[in-house]
Amino acid sequence: DVKVTQSSRYLVKRTGEKVFLECVQDMDHENMFWYRQDPGLGLRLIYFSYDVKMKEKGDIPEGYSVSREKKERFSLILESASTNQTSMYLCASKQSNQPQHFGDGTRLSIL
Amino acid sequence: DQQVKQNSPSLSVQEGRISILNCDYTNSMFDYFLWYKKYPAEGPTFLISISSIKDKNEDGRFTVFLNKSAKHLSLHIVPSQPGDSAVYFCAASAGTGANNLFFGTGTRLTVIP
Numbered sequence: 315d316v317k318v319t320q321s322s323r324y325l326v327k328r329t330g331e332k333v334f335l336e337c338v339q340d341m342d343h344e345n346m347f348w349y350r351q352d353p354g355l356g357l358r359l360i361y362f363s364y365d366v367k368m369k370e371k372g373d374i375p376e377g378y379s380v381s382r383e384k385k386e387r388f389s390l391i392l393e394s395a396s397t398n399q400t401s402m403y404l405c406a407s408k409q410s411n412q413p414q415h416f417g418d419g420t421r422l423s424i425l
Numbered sequence: 426d427q428q429v430k431q432n433s434p435s436l437s438v439q440e441g442r443i444s445i446l447n448c449d450y451t452n453s454m455f456d457y458f459l460w461y462k463k464y465p466a467e468g469p470t471f472l473i474s475i476s477s478i479k480d481k482n483e484d485g486r487f488t489v490f491l492n493k494s495a496k497h498l499s500l501h502i503v504p505s506q507p508g509d510s511a512v513y514f515c516a517a518s519a520g521t522g523a524n525n526l527f528f529g530t531g532t533r534l535t536v537i538p
Contacts, residue, residue: 318468345524356429356514357469357528364524372525404468411521413459416468 317341318417320405326423333392335420337405346388347372347406347414348380357404363388395424428452429517431529439537444502446532448515451496455517455527460489460500463512463531472513473500476521505536 321336339346347362349372359372361380369380377399381389388407392399400423406414430449438444448458456477461469475482475489475498482489488501502509515529 323466347524349528354530356427356431356530357516359525362524370524406468408524413471413474414526415471416461418466418468 318405318407318415320403320417320420322420323418324421324423326425327392327395328425329395329397331392331395331424333395333422333424335390335392335403335405335422337388337390337407337417338386339388339407339415340386341407341409341415342385343407343409343415344385345408345410345414346382347408348378348388348390349404349406350374350401351404351419352401360390397424400424426451427530428455429515429527429529431513431515431532433532434530435533435535437535437537438505440507441504444500444505444509444534444536446500446502446513446515446534448498448500448529449496450498450517450527452517452519452527453496454519457518457521457523458489458491458498459516459518459526460487461514461516461528462509463514469514502534505534507536507538510534510536 348360349357363382379391405417408414459474460472463469512531
C-alpha cells in the first residue's frame with residue numbers, strides 16, 4: 315500500500331513566520347502535489363512536481379513555494395505566513411496514469 | 426471559476442437504500458473522472474474512476490455513470506451502509522496521466538442506520 319506521510323497533523327504559527335510543511339512518500343512516485351482544502355471550495359492545487367528539482371504552479375501558488383530535493387520528499391513553504399493561509403493542507407503522490415494517493419493532511423492555523 | 430461542481434453539499438440516506446451523488450463539469454477537455462471518499466481527520470482515498478470511452482464503471486457496491494453530452498457524472502452506492510458516511514469528492518482531468526486534477530466542493534453523505 316502507498317503511504318504518504320505528512321510530518322505534522324496540526325500546526326500553529328504566527329503571522330509573518332516562515333512555515334515548512336513536509337511530505338514523504340514511500341512508493342518511488344514521480345509526481346507529488348500540494349493542495350489546500352477549504353469549506354465550500356473543495357481541494358485546490360497549489361504546486362506539483364513531476365521530478366526531483368522540477369515544479370509547476372497549480373491554481374493558487376501565490377504566497378507559497380516548494381522544494382523537491384529528493385524523489386520521496388516534497389516540501390511546501392509559506393514564505394511569510396498570513397491569516398488567509400489558515401487551512402487544511404493535503405499532500406499527494408502518484409505514478410504516471412494511476413490515481414493520486416493522499417496523506418492525512420496538516421491543519422495549519424496562522425494567528 | 427469552478428470547473429467541477431457538486432451542487433448538493435449534503436445527502437442523507439437510509440441504510441440499505443441507494444445513494445446517488447451527482448457531479449457536473451464544464452470543461453469539454455476533461456476525459457477522466459474520479460471519485461474520492463474522505464473521512465474526518467483523514468486524507469481522501471480513491472474510490473472509483475471512469476474514462477470518457479465508457480459510460481459506466483462498476484466496482485462492488487459502487488457504480489459511476491458518465492453522460493458526456495450532459496457533462497454529468499454520478500456515483501451510485503447500493504446498498505448504502507453506515508460506514509459509507511463520509512465526504513465524497515468528484516474530480517476530473519484531461520487525460521489519465523494529467524497532473525492537474527480539478528476537484529468539486531464535495532458532498533457529505535450520511536447513511537442512517
